[in-house]
Amino acid sequence: MWTILAWSGVIAVGVAAGNYAKPPAFARGGGGGGRLLPRVPGPPPDLPALLWTFGVGSVVWYAVILALPFMLLAARRIDVERIGRARTVALIVVVVVALIAATSITEYFLLYHGIQMRPSMMNYMPVALRQNLLPWVAIAGIVAAIEGRRRSRHSELERERLRAAVAEQRLIALTGQLHPHFLFNTLQGISTLIHRDPEAADEMLSKLADLLRDLLRHRDRVLVPLGDEVRFARTYLEISKLRFADRLAFEIDIPAELHQASVPLFILQPLVENALAHGIGARMSGGRVTLGAQRQNGRLHIEVADDGAGMTTASPREGIGLSNTRERLRASFGNDQRLLIDPAPAGGVIARIDIPYQLHSSAAGAQ
Amino acid sequence: MSALRVVTVDDEPLARERVSALVRESEGLDLIAEGRNGLEALDLITALDPDLVFIDVEMPELSGFGVIAALDGTRVPGVVFVTAYEHYALQAFEVGAIDYLQKPVTKQRFAAAVHRAKERLDRRSAADRRSVVVGAALAERARGSRTRFVVRRGNAHYFVPVDQVDWIDAADNYLRLHVGDRTHLCRGTMKEAEEELDAARFVRIHRSAIVALDRIVSITGLEAGGHTIELRGGMKLRASRQYADRVRALLR
Numbered sequence: 097m098w099t100i101l102a103w104s105g106v107i108a109v110g111v112a113a114g115n116y117a118k119p120p121a122f123a124r125g126g127g128g129g130g131r132l133l134p135r136v137p138g139p140p141p142d143l144p145a146l147l148w149t150f151g152v153g154s155v156v157w158y159a160v161i162l163a164l165p166f167m168l169l170a171a172r173r174i175d176v177e178r179i180g181r182a183r184t185v186a187l188i189v190v191v192v193v194a195l196i197a198a199t200s201i202t203e204y205f206l207l208y209h210g211i212q213m214r215p216s217m218m219n220y221m222p223v224a225l226r227q228n229l230l231p232w233v234a235i236a237g238i239v240a241a242i243e244g245r246r247r248s249r250h251s252e253l254e255r256e257r258l259r260a261a262v263a264e265q266r267l268i269a270l271t272g273q274l275h276p277h278f279l280f281n282t283l284q285g286i287s288t289l290i291h292r293d294p295e296a297a298d299e300m301l302s303k304l305a306d307l308l309r310d311l312l313r314h315r316d317r318v319l320v321p322l323g324d325e326v327r328f329a330r331t332y333l334e335i336s337k338l339r340f341a342d343r344l345a346f347e348i349d350i351p352a353e354l355h356q357a358s359v360p361l362f363i364l365q366p367l368v369e370n371a372l373a374h375g376i377g378a379r380m381s382g383g384r385v386t387l388g389a390q391r392q393n394g395r396l397h398i399e400v401a402d403d404g405a406g407m408t409t410a411s412p413r414e415g416i417g418l419s420n421t422r423e424r425l426r427a428s429f430g431n432d433q434r435l436l437i438d439p440a441p442a443g444g445v446i447a448r449i450d451i452p453y454q455l456h457s458s459a460a461g462a463q
Numbered sequence: 464m465s466a467l468r469v470v471t472v473d474d475e476p477l478a479r480e481r482v483s484a485l486v487r488e489s490e491g492l493d494l495i496a497e498g499r500n501g502l503e504a505l506d507l508i509t510a511l512d513p514d515l516v517f518i519d520v521e522m523p524e525l526s527g528f529g530v531i532a533a534l535d536g537t538r539v540p541g542v543v544f545v546t547a548y549e550h551y552a553l554q555a556f557e558v559g560a561i562d563y564l565q566k567p568v569t570k571q572r573f574a575a576a577v578h579r580a581k582e583r584l585d586r587r588s589a590a591d592r593r594s595v596v597v598g599a600a601l602a603e604r605a606r607g608s609r610t611r612f613v614v615r616r617g618n619a620h621y622f623v624p625v626d627q628v629d630w631i632d633a634a635d636n637y638l639r640l641h642v643g644d645r646t647h648l649c650r651g652t653m654k655e656a657e658e659e660l661d662a663a664r665f666v667r668i669h670r671s672a673i674v675a676l677d678r679i680v681s682i683t684g685l686e687a688g689g690h691t692i693e694l695r696g697g698m699k700l701r702a703s704r705q706y707a708d709r710v711r712a713l714l715r
Contacts, residue, residue: 288481
């Protein structure tokens with residue numbers, strides 16, 4: 097900012113000198129090696145002319161320098177996208193013309209203050225306007241260049257930030273799905289079954305493979321058919337049932353016609369995991385997890401319920417899983433979505449998702 | 464050297480089965496019992512006094528850390544934690560466990576843990592045993608605020624949910640939990656209890672008394688600077704001047 101100001105100052109002084117000054121009669125130091133300073137003894141010649149040039153004669157340049165920071169600030173606040181390109185240009189032209197007029201009028205009164213023999217305003221103005229045009233247009237050009245560069249750099253940063261945010265969302269979606277402990281506990285189960293019941297080990301292994309395949313298949317999508325989510329949840333619950341044996345029961349009541357509804361990727365999984373943690377993880381006697389979905393007035397309602405220990409056992413890790421879900425719902429539907437976690441009437445917790453019902457594009461054969 | 468008497472504990476049947484099978488296959492180990500959850504583990508360990516316990520950390524209601532923390536400090540078995548969580552593995556070391564095993568448990572790693580156990584069990588001092596209990600209590604506390612106390616009657620252990628407790632006073636290294644007209648003894652100190660309990664539900668009113676806020680019927684100021692606190696059921700407790708600030712905060 098200060099470099100710009102200094103630059104403008106140099107330009108202004110230079111232009112002022114060129115425009116208005118009679119060449120000041122500098123006294124060259126005789127044999128002094130060409131010093132450009134007035135000799136110390138004796139008055140600098142033509143001081144009034146110099147003062148006039150740098151004082152009253154350069155009013156427009158002082159105005160320009162003073163106006164520069166304000167113009168830069170104002171330029172920052174112009175929202176081109178909101179008011180449109182044409183109107184932005186018109187606005188700038190109006191402002192510049194107004195500034196030229198204002199400086200010209202100020203100049204007129206300053207120059208001829210107290211002088212009897214002054215030209216009429218009508219005669220003075222055309223000359224003044226022409227003279228003041230260059231400084232203001234030049235400064236407007238400088239401001240536009242600076243602001244343009246700032247904006248292009250800013251939008252590049254913004255693009256970069258968005259790209260990072262999307263990548264992060266994807267990573268969150270992926271890592272939020274399968275906690276390492278689930279993977280390792282499942283592997284532990286398989287390693288047990290290998291010795292006792294190779295058939296069962298085989299089954300558990302193939303279910304785990306299904307789960308991992310699903311996890312990898314969808315990594316580049318944001319919205320998926322509900323049916324995919326249900327399949328993932330079912331496989332997850334089936335593996336959990338093998339791990340916990342008689343301690344887990346589950347039920348999925350989602351009509352086939354809703355399987356083509358569009359939902360954010362991995363939206364069910366954190367809720368199912370949460371229900372497991374509450375319903376089974378927290379109780380020795382085990383529990384039951386229920387998934388349901390309905391379509392109602394253009395809305396899709398999804399429910400995940402458990403009959404576990406209720407809300408008091410929530411741990412911070414589960415909180416993170418749920419906030420990821422909320423974030424992804426918001427990313428897909430803005431404020432047109434809801435995720436409610438409530439105590440279920442019969443004990444346990446019920447999680448409800450309410451989003452607009454949309455047919456997934458794969459149903460229309462577009463994907 | 465006689466065989467080490469071993470108890471295995473895991474809430475997942477398949478995981479328990481694998482560890483138990485590995486114990487049976489190992490020479491010098493004798494599997495005497497299997498526990499399906501924390502409370503059962505506590506009963507088994509208390510009743511059977513095993514030499515070595517393989518115990519899962521993440522279990523419903525009472526974790527592996529919680530089990531060890533509730534043990535009587537004089538008879539503590541060697542502990543090997545078995546966990547799928549890497550960060551619990553680190554904690555297991557801080558607790559002073561003999562070893563930890565990560566799931567899935569491999570034969571070689573299990574053999575190494577058994578080897579360690581055989582080497583170290585003989586050399587454990589009484590102080591080592593107690594420090595395991597204290598370490599486990601710290602690890603358990605790190606997992607979240609307390610929701611229940613574990614009390615012992617004979618060789619059996621019970622949960623007393625925190626919200627059933629009317630008030631608590633101290634007796635040596637024990638806490639006396641007053642639940643209606645019954646009292647339970649539970650290992651722990653006032654300081655620990657105060658830290659572990661939800662400050663929105665319990666308040667310490669005396670060096671050796673903590674009361675549940677929703678059991679308070681009336682609070683009467685005394686000239687000496689303390690207060691008399693009446694609980695539901697007519698019990699009257701004295702709040703000392705030292706804790707008067709906290710009592711006064713209740714009156715606001």
